Amino acid sequence: MSSIKEEIEKANKIATGRLMDSEPHWVDMDIAEKVIKTLKGMTLLHAGPPVTWERASGPLKGALIGAAIYEGWADTPEKAKRLLETNEIKFIPTHPHNVVGPMAGVVSPSMPVFIFHDPKFGNYAYSNMNEGLGKVLRYGAYGDEVINRLKWMDRVLYPALKATIKEYRKDNPKGLNFKNLIAQALHMGDECHNRYTATNALLLKEISPYLFQSGINKKDIIETYRFIANNIIFPLNMGMASAKLMSLAAHNIKYSTIVTVMTRNGTDMGIWVSGLGNEWFTGPSPVPKGVWFPGYSQKDANPDIGDSSITETAGFGGFAMAAAPAIISYVGSTVEYAVENTRRMYEITYTKHKYFTIPYLNFQGTPTGVDVRKVIATGITPTINTGIAHKEPGIGQVGAGIVTFPLDPFKTALKRFAEKYGL
Amino acid sequence: MKTVKIKAVVVGEKIPSLKGEKGKTLSIFRNTVNVHVKNELITITAKSISSPNNVNLDLIEFLKHVTDFRNKLVPEDTIYVFNEYISFQKSRLLIHTSGSRIFSVKDELRKLRKKCRGINTNELRAASKEFLRIAAIINKEISTEFLPEIIDSSLSIYEVLLNSSKPRVYLPKEALKHLGLGDGLTPAYDDFLGGLLGTLNPLLSLKGSRRILVFRGNSLNKTTLISKYLLASLFKGEANNLILNVLNTYCMNKHEALLDKLIDLLQLGHSSGTYLGVGSIIALLIDSMLLKETPPPISTARYIIEDVLSNY
Structure with missing residues (x-):
């Protein structure tokens, strides 16, 4: 047993080292089906572990319906629903394809995606573009305003960003180093899951000259700039693609007990563990406690949903709440809680981040690398902050809050670990 | 110093029988405090472990208001068990027990x-x-x-x-x-x-x-x-x-x-x-x-x- 423990220690050190040393760069934009090889025909990607239509949550169903309308596969929600019920439209999880999407996380073949590259470990990851807050596809809304915004994003935002990053790479061949942006933003009051206010400002500061000199027309430049500037959560999807690259670098390390995916589909919550490959370990997704938009309450809330907990998997987001006291006005609770949540997460993580630090905690590194062993040893499970979707399809976001993951997926993973490694 | 109030979510079946009794804190941990009342050991905890002698606090509520018992509680503080709450005198902490679910073995x-x-x-x-x-x-x-x-x-x-x-x-x-x-x-x-x-x-x-x-x-x-x-x-x-x-x-x-x-x-x-x-x-x-x-x-x-x- 002692040699196995040494192997686990060695593997976890390697996994978390790779996670921290990963270098996610934004390198390009493209249409999803061109770069995500499995996204062919009438197939949609969704956040979280696999789920059937019967068990899918309201917001996920809503987003899948909306994506079918957006793609032109159906012209009414009813027709879209029928195609999904009969499996003519297939829907599969994002993570196995190196894709991440917030909330329902639905990515369809025609959608433009960010392309992120990690030159250190050679991986690529993808995410869709962020639509803003309120009635949006990712929260399960699919009305005309949602589809029209997506079409505008295809027509204006996508070409503008593609031209911008192309121009940017003339001066910075590796692309835009998003890890640097996150590290800076953590010192400016963001935690980089639900608060990206500083990151957004940094992003605009970095890309604006290249947007202006990209050669696209002035009207589209102004619309693009305004859209990003007015959407304080715009960098979320980019932060998630970066986090995916970090956790991907830590994935598939033999004997490692480090969690490399934590995600939810609105019905189930699921994890991957580095030493166990792409095997899902799932449990019921919990309902967040939070702050409600006017007219809504806890009874409207869907269980937690989205790939965005990849940020905590990579050592920021809710785990870095001590860096972001202002997040409390969005997700509820107190500043003390924000600090304490970070402190608690040290109890279940393998190490402190080398590059992501928290000024309030004397520049301690953020809690990094959830270790399944520590979760079981303490009974403490990851706690994150999150947006809250309405439980019915077609409505959208109703609040934001805090959620603690269930213990069962971690327990099942540890049992499987013991079985796989013959302990 | 402001008195902090936290609602208990689960209360062990023994707690109601201790009303009117006085006790002392015995040991203080981050999320848990052990209290000695009338030959009984009462554990007040933000962990979700219930027993006839435990008082369970909602973790998020606890972390919002106290964050760490070790910072909040005065050692060997006197506590009183009342009908609807448990009071820590010097520590200025009230645990509300009314309306909580009763845990009964x-x-x-x-x-x-x-x-x-x-x-x-x-x-x-x-x-x-x-x-x-x-x-x-x-x-x-x-x-x-x-x-x-x-x-x-x-x-x-x-x-x-x-x-x-x-x-x-x-x-x-x-x-x-x-x-x-x-x-x-x-x-x-x-x-x-x-x-x-x-x-x-x-x-x-x-x-x-x-x-x-x-x-x-x-x-x-x-x-x-x-x-x-x-x-x-x-x-x-x-x-x-x-x-x-x-x-x-x-x-x-x-x-x-x-x-x-x-x-x-x-x-x-x-x-x-x-x-x-x-x-x-x-x-x-x-x-x-x-x-x-x-x-x-x-x-x-x-x-x-x-x-x-x-x-x-």
Whole structure:
């Protein structure tokens, strides 16, 4: 047993080292089906572990319906629903394809995606573009305003960003180093899951000259700039693609007990563990406690949903709440809680981040690398902050809050670990 | 200093009977404080472990207002138990208990009465070995140092139950002589004995054998104060929800779920959970051996227990 423990220690050190040393760069934009090889025909990607239509949550169903309308596969929600019920439209999880999407996380073949590259470990990851807050596809809304915004994003935002990053790479061949942006933003009051206010400002500061000199027309430049500037959560999807690259670098390390995916589909919550490959370990997704938009309450809330907990998997987001006291006005609770949540997460993580630090905690590194062993040893499970979707399809976001993951997926993973490694 | 108020979500069945009583804080941890009131140990905790003596706080509410009992609570503070709240005088903390769910062991056991089937010895042995492997992987393995004491006292308990038909069976001296063995607020051997008695006594009463293990006079005085109170409670069958969950899977013959419930115990203390789990497993093994038409002799029982504890 002692040699196995040494192997686990060695593997976890390697996994978390790779996670921290990963270098996610934004390198390009493209249409999803061109770069995500499995996204062919009438197939949609969704956040979280696999789920059937019967068990899918309201917001996920809503987003899948909306994506079918957006793609032109159906012209009414009813027709879209029928195609999904009969499996003519297939829907599969994002993570196995190196894709991440917030909330329902639905990515369809025609959608433009960010392309992120990690030159250190050679991986690529993808995410869709962020639509803003309120009635949006990712929260399960699919009305005309949602589809029209997506079409505008295809027509204006996508070409503008593609031209911008192309121009940017003339001066910075590796692309835009998003890890640097996150590290800076953590010192400016963001935690980089639900608060990206500083990151957004940094992003605009970095890309604006290249947007202006990209050669696209002035009207589209102004619309693009305004859209990003007015959407304080715009960098979320980019932060998630970066986090995916970090956790991907830590994935598939033999004997490692480090969690490399934590995600939810609105019905189930699921994890991957580095030493166990792409095997899902799932449990019921919990309902967040939070702050409600006017007219809504806890009874409207869907269980937690989205790939965005990849940020905590990579050592920021809710785990870095001590860096972001202002997040409390969005997700509820107190500043003390924000600090304490970070402190608690040290109890279940393998190490402190080398590059992501928290000024309030004397520049301690953020809690990094959830270790399944520590979760079981303490009974403490990851706690994150999150947006809250309405439980019915077609409505959208109703609040934001805090959620603690269930213990069962971690327990099942540890049992499987013991079985796989013959302990 | 402003008084902080936190609502309790679950209150153990003993708490209401303590109203009007005065007590003192005994030990203060990050998420848990132990309080001594009228010869009872009351545990107020933000962990989700319920027992007849526990007061459970909602974790998020707790972290919003207190974050760490060690910063908030004055050592040896005086506390009062009122009808609807528990008050920490100098620490300016009020725990509201009105409207909280009551945790009752009797209610939990009532659900199992008359339908406790048990799990066979071989399946128990497999689950036990797996439990000990998992404990070792997470660095909470049992120390081989205490194994002889654990095995001998387990066998002494099996023997006394095997040979007695009296309703009240005294815990053999062999089982009591190692009390206090090990480090910590609740020494390792005490945790083991706690797990064994906390599981076996409710089980014996469920099985209608009407036998229950009791201890003599002041036998518990040789261990720490907290351990003494915990053991005294467990002797009376006042188990926590984690032990009751183990009991439940055993009774309902859910051998696959048994391991999950044993793993839940591992979150307790540094190694307390492992020793509690070992005690609980031995209790189930004793019950399953006693259930056989011809219960195995001591020599066979020794082989089974040694096999479970040593081969991982």
